[in-house]
Amino acid sequence: MNYIYNLYLELLCRLGIPEIFGEITFAVIPFVIIAAVLILVVLFLVLFERKLLAFFVQRKGPNRVGLYGCLQTVADAIKLLFKENIKINAGDRILFNLAPILSLTPVIIIWGLLPYTSNFEFMKFDFSLLFYIALTFIPLIAVFLAGYSSNNKYSIIGAVRAVVQGISFELPILFVILAVSVLSSSLNLYEITNAQNHFGIFGWYVFPCFLGFLIMLIALPAELNRCPFDLSEAESELIAGYNTEYSGMRFALFFLAEYSLLFASSALIAVLFFGGYNSPFGIYLAELLPVKAILTSILIYAEQIFWFFLKTMLIVSFYIWVRATLPRIPAHKLVNISWKYLLPASIINFIIVLLIKVIFGGAEW
Helix, strand or coil, rough: HHHHHHHHHHHHHHHCCCCHHHHCCCCHHHHHHHHHHHHHHHHHHHHHHHHHHHHCCCCCCCCCHHHHCHHHHHHHHHHHHHHHCCCCCCCHHHHHHHHHHHHHHHHHHHHHCCCCCCCCCCCCCCCCCHHHHHHHHHHHHHHHHHHHHHCCHHHHHHHHHHHHHHHHHHHHHHHHHHHHHHHHHHHHHHHHHHHCCCCCHHCCCCCCCCHHHHHHHHHHHHCCCCCCCCCCCCHHHHCCCHHCCCCHHHHHHHHHHHHHHHHHHHHHHHHHHCCCCCCCCCCHHHCCCCHHHHHHHHHCCCCCHHHHHHHHHHHHHHHHHHHHHCCCCCCCHHHHHHHHHHHHHHHHHHHHHHHHHHHHHHCCC
């Protein structure tokens, strides 16, 4: 972001605007960039999921609006923009209106923490992984507020289910993240990514922490209320769960937050276990091209973005496959999965990682 910052100050200087104005307003630019990219990615993800689900269940999916149905999600977004927002009478209007905003705002910050390339970051903290986990709690609070403020029995049941589900599956996730931080000796997402760049694909943490990878793969859909853990929305039981009373753009904000978190969580798995933006070959293909150094650097950044999004989309595809395959898990079995199986397995995984750390002496195992 330093390059964009200097470019922004230079542009203001040419326009005769004081530099202090640029220093104050520059913080808005990353937020706008992330919000714009987030909306575009979510539109693509919704279309991608519809097409992939259609393929799995042998039907066509969107194919009328735009070329091969590519504008269907845009049409849906426009429809939601113009739909009337329902005004509740018996519920808490302040919390009711606050919940959708509270569900999306932390997700935008989460996207800013993700390491897309080695030298381009929106936000970079030594504890970015810990900050990431803390922010994922806020949408859960938003879901609870939405259900509570609606004054609807279906919504309240869905909200309580979401809280129980979130608390149950958060502990195994924290133990797995602790194991990865032990391997890399860091809580910084960039340093975790760079620690896996020594032996190509064989340096990825999915090998020493394979059990942790499986736990994350199972637990994260429960955090996202994704099938087969979508008990808080269960339309066959609760109409639409916590968002039963929402319509129009309020509903769209919940929808946007859910799909944004789907991408962010898949990206987190890619960073923690598959080297993030690192090439699986241990060397970037752009380095082999006979071009100038400046062009090589640009091509390397483009390749890093390619590997990052490819790994993320493969994980997203897996979650869509799960949605098309598995039925919803009964409520009484949901908590058992976490407390009886995932939590003990995450502790075992942490012990295994500690042994690897002691035996091989460091993250470069």
